[in-house]
Amino acid sequence: MNKIVTFSGVFLLPFVSGQVYSQKVQYKSPNVVFIMADDLGIGDLGCYGQDRIQTPAIDALAEQGMKFTQHYSGSTVSAPSRCVLLTGKHTGHSFIRGNKGYKAEDGRSYDLNLADEEVTVGEIFKSRNYVTACVGKWGLGGPSAEGHPNQQGFDYFFGYLGQGNAHRYYPTQLFENNTPVMLNKKVYSHDMIMDKALAFLDKNANKPFFLYLTPTIPHADIIVPNDELFDYDGKFQEVPFHGKGYTWQEKPRATFAAMVTRLDRDVQKVVDLLDKKGVLDNTIIIFTSDNGTHKEGGHDPRYFDSNGPFRGSKRDLYEGGIRTPFVVKWAAVIPEGSVSYQVSTFWDFMPTVCELIGANTPDGVDGISYLPTLTGKGRQEQHDYLYYEFHEQGGKQAVIKDGWKLIHLQINNPQKECYELYNMNADPGEIANVVKLYPRKVDELKKIMKDARTTNANWKFAFEK
Template sequence: MKHTLPLLTALLLAPLAALHAADVSKPKPNIIFILADDLGYGDLGCYGATKVKTPNIDRLAHEGMRFTDAHSPASVCTPSRYNLMTGRYCWRTWADHGTVWANDPLLIEHGRLTLASLLKGAGYFTGCVGKWHLGFGRPGTPGWDDMLGPDFNGELKPGPLEVGFDYFYGMPGVGQIPNIFIENRRVVGLDPNDPIRFINDPRPEYQVNYLQRPRTAPTNLQMASGKSANYVFEDAALRLTEKAVAFIEQHREEPFFLYLAHRNIHNPKKPNARFAGTSEIGVYGDFIHELDWSVGEVLAALEQLKLAENTLVFFSSDNGGVKAYERINHAEIEGHRINGPLRGQKTEVYEGGHRVPFLARWPGHVKAGSESRQLIALNDVLATCADLLRVPIPRDAAEDSFSFMPALLGKPEAKDLRQSLVNDSMMGWFSIREGQWKLIVGQDGGGFYSKQDPLPPAAESAGQLYNLDDDLGETKNLYNENPERVARLTALLAKLRNDGRSRP
């Protein structure tokens, strides 16, 4: 009888041990995250577009899961990338709601866990190809100039390689100088006789004051020399695609993580000549077609190398689409609604500024042709990957990241899924989402134009409240009719901001 309890315990634990052994024996899935730039919710065929053709991206939806309530917590570039890489709201950093520039330091804090370092620690070879837009260097380190920032003629560090990536090939940003490629820590094709040199060029005063950089240097520059290293815009997507495919080929024998951050379809919209005139809505559509081609090349590489079955592919956008930085309800080009039925556009806190397409394909795990209405955000990718690999997240990391792995696997009833979401606009407007309710603390979308084009002082209400289940287009403001709901959401927003975290 004295041996009964140990025997019973062993019998009970045997299935768990066998399950664990089976999990360990399975190869780790490769992970690819493709992030488009300024691609709107309505810019893909699988999200309703009819005037552009996106068969390769649509394939991810047909063979995987399409999310209809996915968001970038921010509505502009740099914050979106910080959110994705760290699982933390960018407005908790010195960059606040804005973007970093050529003379800004690395935004990711020293020692902070990132998506790349998490996966590298789990045995993945990690690579970033494309738009970085998170800064290089740090004040007080070699090569740093307090007025001009990092020295682009030398080693650019800290940068991607210091926050978890084994390989980097890409540009520091898009739509701002310098327009160069960097491989690992060095500028590609730099002529020693034509070094990169900047002169100061402060941005408009309202932006300088608003962004409140942690130093007194000007926040923008002009390029005085070094232009021989500039890449050709029309060839950029081709080069990035070539590097991405090469990365997959070179690391096919080991688990890899590839973060492919495209410059499409950010301005300047200059697709390669082979895509010119391929859409019925002009260069905007042509640029989408080029992006779709690139995704097709990546998927083809996975097929040819027999890696598709063991690769989890994510596709999304860094924020909503944009037509022009002006107050418009719907961004539209030749009858094509960039953000579909959503109000607003990039830089705004309206849904058109931050609700984004989000697709996931993992054959045999994510059901083909499935759809999820689960609320998710880019900052949730880190916790999801940690959940996938059963890697614990330290308390001082990924403070605003929730795993959506249950939703991916068709089990959205899990209690630890995201219940609320904070969004912010470029000009600092906040919104808080809980269930179908969304509160905007402000009287418009808080977009790029807001400081120049303020609303009249006599506004209808102090804020905005929408029921997104009934009014996805945010046309009926219920703020004055629901004071208790407004009070609850206001208190929740204050708590999430003050606590320094939203993940328990």
């Protein structure tokens, strides 16, 4: 099915001293490598305070570029977070708002298909003659369907189409475009994913490219090939995991640390290859995570302080579930050692890309471009508010505005339904619920919570049914 893409608005440069410049920004079609880890907590990286796990490559990206301190994921779980990133619409408007699947003709389960009419970042890059690839986990549709990455602006895909299948590092199969690649549970998938990503870069370094690299590390299973624990073996007091749903692991702490360091090692491989091909200085490298840390498969986030100073984890709308690491290296533009306090989020990536490459922003996008923050040029717009909704655990919503955060819990269970209010400036750990002390603030944020969303047939709260 051919997609009809409509745009509105006119491409303008950022405001500088109140003026709008008419000439185009003179960037040499910068390449973009967007690396998104899976369930990596903000506290799992050395550049955000981790002292038990070694992440020298990612730390170097922060030292050589810009580290964001207030960046938020698209959602608190996988599929909707990826939808938000690729379409620029927060979960009040996004087509995918949760991890919900269907069974395809091959008998396997995949996530709901991203609608054909949705415009993705991949399609925006394609409109400017970039070669595009998604390598890793997709989570927005199954084989030969409208949600498949080849139908959503990506020339090449390799990895897991369904996020549920990505819980296993020794899968039965992966996909290369629409073709199943049979692995018969004998190949450690992360290593093959990285090989394919590096091959894409090697092949396409002589043309503008966008690589959306989405490794599944460190999502559970907690496992590495050949017990490759680096120097973590015997370093931690272990609590063996013999639970359900994931592979039993006798050394979950050493293995988790080794997974993160393995990911970091492979980030360095990407940097080294870009340098070898002579395109490092003209490539924007972004590193982040799809949501907060998990508590599955034997991982103990408290032991590693995986959520840093924040409360909560994956599936929470507390900061630990949605506050993510976000590091950007752009050697030709960003001064080394930069730190940004800009409140930014996954749905800002779309307008940032549009401004970067001179494309008009698609209709209905919720984000704002953070390109002025990266370049230090022009006026940086600010969010009026951030909105989240989540359709598991009774239904949840959250609004963040001017340092305040209102959380709505158990929406679908009237007897348990409640609100919590936090002053994020004074209480970033969300310790003191002050909902009874500031009724006017609660009413203000409740109104935003109501107005910030539209009804979606697949994602209805109880009050909509």
